[in-house]
Amino acid sequence: MLSKSSKLATTVAQEFFLRERKCFSTAMTLKKKHSCKLLVVGGGSGGCSVAAKYASKFQKGDVIVIEPSEKHYYQPMFTLIGGGMKKLEDSCKPTKSVLPKNALWLKDYAVKFDPAKNQVITKDGDSVEYEFMVMAMGLQLNFDQVDGLVDALKTPGVCSNYSPAYVTKTYEELKKFKEGNAIFTFPNTPVKCAGAPQKIMYIAEHYFRKTGKRDKANIIYNTSLPVVFGVKKYAEALMKVCEQRNIKINMRHNLVKVLPDKKEAVFENLDSPGSHLTLNYSLLHVSPPMSSPKQLKESKELVDSAGFLDVSKETLQHKKYDNIFGIGDCTNLPTSKTGAAVASQLKVVRMNLDARMKNEKLPATYLGYTSCPLVTGYNSCILAEFDYNGQPLETFPLDQSKERLSMFMMKKYVMPHLYWSLMLRGYWEGPEVYRKLLHLGLC
Ligand SMILES: Cc1cc2nc3c(=O)[nH]c(=O)nc-3n(C[C@H](O)[C@H](O)[C@H](O)COP(=O)(O)OP(=O)(O)OC[C@H]3O[C@@H](n4cnc5c(N)ncnc54)[C@H](O)[C@@H]3O)c2cc1C
Numbered sequence: 001m002l003s004k005s006s007k008l009a010t011t012v013a014q015e016f017f018l019r020e021r022k023c024f025s026t027a028m029t030l031k032k033k034h035s036c037k038l039l040v041v042g043g044g045s046g047g048c049s050v051a052a053k054y055a056s057k058f059q060k061g062d063v064i065v066i067e068p069s070e071k072h073y074y075q076p077m078f079t080l081i082g083g084g085m086k087k088l089e090d091s092c093k094p095t096k097s098v099l100p101k102n103a104l105w106l107k108d109y110a111v112k113f114d115p116a117k118n119q120v121i122t123k124d125g126d127s128v129e130y131e132f133m134v135m136a137m138g139l140q141l142n143f144d145q146v147d148g149l150v151d152a153l154k155t156p157g158v159c160s161n162y163s164p165a166y167v168t169k170t171y172e173e174l175k176k177f178k179e180g181n182a183i184f185t186f187p188n189t190p191v192k193c194a195g196a197p198q199k200i201m202y203i204a205e206h207y208f209r210k211t212g213k214r215d216k217a218n219i220i221y222n223t224s225l226p227v228v229f230g231v232k233k234y235a236e237a238l239m240k241v242c243e244q245r246n247i248k249i250n251m252r253h254n255l256v257k258v259l260p261d262k263k264e265a266v267f268e269n270l271d272s273p274g275s276h277l278t279l280n281y282s283l284l285h286v287s288p289p290m291s292s293p294k295q296l297k298e299s300k301e302l303v304d305s306a307g308f309l310d311v312s313k314e315t316l317q318h319k320k321y322d323n324i325f326g327i328g329d330c331t332n333l334p335t336s337k338t339g340a341a342v343a344s345q346l347k348v349v350r351m352n353l354d355a356r357m358k359n360e361k362l363p364a365t366y367l368g369y370t371s372c373p374l375v376t377g378y379n380s381c382i383l384a385e386f387d388y389n390g391q392p393l394e395t396f397p398l399d400q401s402k403e404r405l406s407m408f409m410m411k412k413y414v415m416p417h418l419y420w421s422l423m424l425r426g427y428w429e430g431p432e433v434y435r436k437l438l439h440l441g442l443c
Pocket of ligand 1: 042045047066067108109110136139163196293327328330341371
């Protein structure tokens with residue numbers, strides 16, 4: 001005789017089994033073959049913008065977007081959410097609402113690429129044949145590559161602005177912080193928004209000042225890089241900010257282990273392999289190691305030796321397959337990976353893809369424009385803008401390396417509107433026109 005609870009467990013198990021079998025058979029029977037003129041892989045910042053551009057030009061269904069996520073996040077807002085200046089829901093919209101109505105959305109992962117056959121297979125087993133493809137798969141966050149980090153993120157004191165799963169914890173930790181080391185890290189991999197690991201540090205420092213806790217906080221920035229920022233003009237400005245605010249920087253230190261029981265973080269000294277620095281933390285903000293998404297990395301014909309989509313840095317066309325273009329973080333473009341860079345790349349992709357579709361010479365060249373609003377507190381921001389050569393390419397006719405309230409207001413209030421209303425609809429291709437106007441055509 002089965003007890004009541006065993007009966008319940010059996011029923012749940014049977015239901016689970018039936019559901020699984022149904023899912024399995026559904027997946028087996030629903031394998032579909034699609035074909036389209038333009039396939040866009042990834043429906044984030046780059047994918048949405050490209051899809052919007054072409055869906056409005058083409059017939060319904062000519063554009064297919066493969067994107068697994070139900071939700072679309074405006075990731076640049078995560079910095080402000082971590083500082084308690086915005087809510088997570090302010091940064092999020094349903095993917096359905098941001099993709100163009102005229103495009104077909106396959107809510108799935110692209111898992112296998114066969115560029116010689118112009119074909120992509122999805123996780124559910126659907127196949128998509130395309131004439132042209134734009135790849136916009138972003139970056140993968142690899143929290144599991146730091147020993148103990150995944151578990152540590154569930155414990156007090158450890159947080160990360162990089163994921164919607166943890167970003168709201170950052171502000172909770174700022175509020176809870178009483179005293180001790182507040183450590184901020186930068187990993188030993190390419191990252192998206194290279195300024196984000198330190199923006200939250202300046203916000204935390206300001207928060208501690210506002211709430212009378214600053215005297216009790218040692219603020220430490222442990223970065224794998226040999227500089228605080230890749231562009232000299234802004235690096236000098238940021239070094240001054242750190243000096244004025246008594247922030248200690250340990251260059252070339254990479255987080256390799258977190259021991260939440262002891263509240264210790266272990267860093268490898270990259271200039272002296274094998275030597276480690278162990279620090280106690282009260283607060284540990286982690287920027288995780290990142291890579292291109294697994295499914296892309298495994299497509300050896302499409303990627304370079306580091307696993308990024310191998311495109312021409314001038315035209316954004318794939319080096320081997322000329323009907324494939326890349327945009328955004330998943331590419332090997334040697335510039336800082338940001339949404340601002342994506343907007344400028346959009347213009348180049350649009351012009352060159354249009355030309356390729358007509359078998360004409362590719363007319364547009366990307367100069368590597370990227371931008372990073374380096375928020376330095378609750379009312380100040382340095383707006384870094386630069387090109388492939390690390391040369392400033394500033395939009396406004398003033399010294400943008402100065403901390404300014406105006407730039408902060410732009411980051412907080414103007415940029416989100418620009419993103420949702422213009423960029424994702426394919427109407428924002430970067431500030432080049434405004435830069436030229438404001439500089440009287442001189443740059
Ligand atoms: C904390 C933080 C702060 C930032 N601050 C700024 C800032 O101030 N300014 C700025 O300009 N940028 C900032 N960024 C960076 C900016 O968000 C990214 O550079 C930008 O979103 C890149 O666009 P993307 O289209 O390349 O990638 P994403 O927007 O990340 O989109 C990639 C998409 O690909 C999808 N995908 C992944 N794998 C697959 C697959 N196998 N099949 C199909 N789809 C797949 C993903 O689900 C995702 O939707 C910040 C980012 C973070 C995390």
